[in-house]
Amino acid sequence: MKSLSPIAAAIGISMSLILAPALVQAKTVKIEIPVIEKDIAIDNAGNKQKMWTYGGTIPGPLIRVTQGDVVDFTMLNQKGNKQSHSMDFHAARVDVLDEFSGVRPGKTKKFQFTADYPGVFIYHCGSEAMSEHISRGMYGVIIVDPKGGYTEDFPKPDREYVIVQGDLFEEGTKPNDITHNKGKKGNLINGKMFHYDPVHDSNASFALESKPGERVRIHFVNAQINDSVAFHAIAGIWDKVWDNGNPKNVSHGMQTYSVAPAHAVTFDLISPADRPTNNALVDHQMKNALTGAITILMNHEDADPELGRNGNLIPR
Numbered sequence: 001m002k003s004l005s006p007i008a009a010a011i012g013i014s015m016s017l018i019l020a021p022a023l024v025q026a027k028t029v030k031i032e033i034p035v036i037e038k039d040i041a042i043d044n045a046g047n048k049q050k051m052w053t054y055g056g057t058i059p060g061p062l063i064r065v066t067q068g069d070v071v072d073f074t075m076l077n078q079k080g081n082k083q084s085h086s087m088d089f090h091a092a093r094v095d096v097l098d099e100f101s102g103v104r105p106g107k108t109k110k111f112q113f114t115a116d117y118p119g120v121f122i123y124h125c126g127s128e129a130m131s132e133h134i135s136r137g138m139y140g141v142i143i144v145d146p147k148g149g150y151t152e153d154f155p156k157p158d159r160e161y162v163i164v165q166g167d168l169f170e171e172g173t174k175p176n177d178i179t180h181n182k183g184k185k186g187n188l189i190n191g192k193m194f195h196y197d198p199v200h201d202s203n204a205s206f207a208l209e210s211k212p213g214e215r216v217r218i219h220f221v222n223a224q225i226n227d228s229v230a231f232h233a234i235a236g237i238w239d240k241v242w243d244n245g246n247p248k249n250v251s252h253g254m255q256t257y258s259v260a261p262a263h264a265v266t267f268d269l270i271s272p273a274d275r276p277t278n279n280a281l282v283d284h285q286m287k288n289a290l291t292g293a294i295t296i297l298m299n300h301e302d303a304d305p306e307l308g309r310n311g312n313l314i315p316r
């Protein structure tokens with residue numbers, strides 16, 4: 001760490017001493033995820049479509065490890081499924097033809113990797129046609145926390161949310177049309193159109209919440225197959241942005257930030273501390289915002305203490 005806080009400078013010690021990380025022991029983290037092909041609600045009204053999932057939800061289970069940990073992964077492609085499926089962790093350095101190859105229904109895939117790089121990474125199915133497997137919901141998020149912990153440039157947030165934006169195609173769209181974005185009808189936010197947006201969808205039962213002045217961290221993941229996302233907080237400015245969620249890639253005071261397909265970026269937002277406010281977190285590409293990619297963040301004193309806390313990063 002280069003910078004000195006005013007107090008640390010006054011007494012002549014560097015922040016690296018103050019913020020020296022506690023020794024973290026690398027560990028092995030066992031992750032077991034079944035692949036489940038099922039009908040699942042894709043909007044707040046409960047309309048269902050035939051989707052393919054990791055663990056029965058879109059996105060799949062949130063995985064969180066610390067840099068240096070070994071991920072010991074097992075995927076069961078459930079008996080009764082119709083497709084071969086696979087797992088591609090963007091946080092892994094392995095062999096695409098080995099670890100990332102697919103297995104047929106009823107078979108299990110096992111492999112290990114070390115989470116060497118900190119940040120936020122997508123995981124997704126890589127089986128043919130990949131565009132169909134991803135857009136039917138086969139994606140999720142792994143957060144690799146930095147082994148150095150929080151620092152002055154990467155402060156501890158008051159709340160944390162994960163937002164994953166994915167495509168929704170008309171039921172029955174042919175894989176080749178999906179690949180070319182034909183038949184796209186909407187955008188899923190954590191699995192549902194307008195999931196946390198009671199303003200644009202009267203069926204939405206809740207929004208994201210924080211208290212005025214809190215530091216709210218959004219780990220944003222783009223699971224769309226073709227489109228980038230222009231991520232913007234209406235009535236806010238991103239205080240800090242970390243490309244790929246890596247603490248070393250910090251930007252300050254950003255308005256709109258491009259997130260490529262199959263990429264992730266971490267955003268901090270701090271609302272005014274002296275009054276209640278609301279933000280709309282949008283993909284500023286209007287064709288995507290107005291077909292599902294709007295999330296409301298309510299900043300008020302009565303914010304639900306469980307939202308964005310205690311592992312509740314993807315409210316369902």
Ligand SMILES: [Cu+2]
Binds near residue numbers: 085127138
């Ligand atoms: Cu698949």
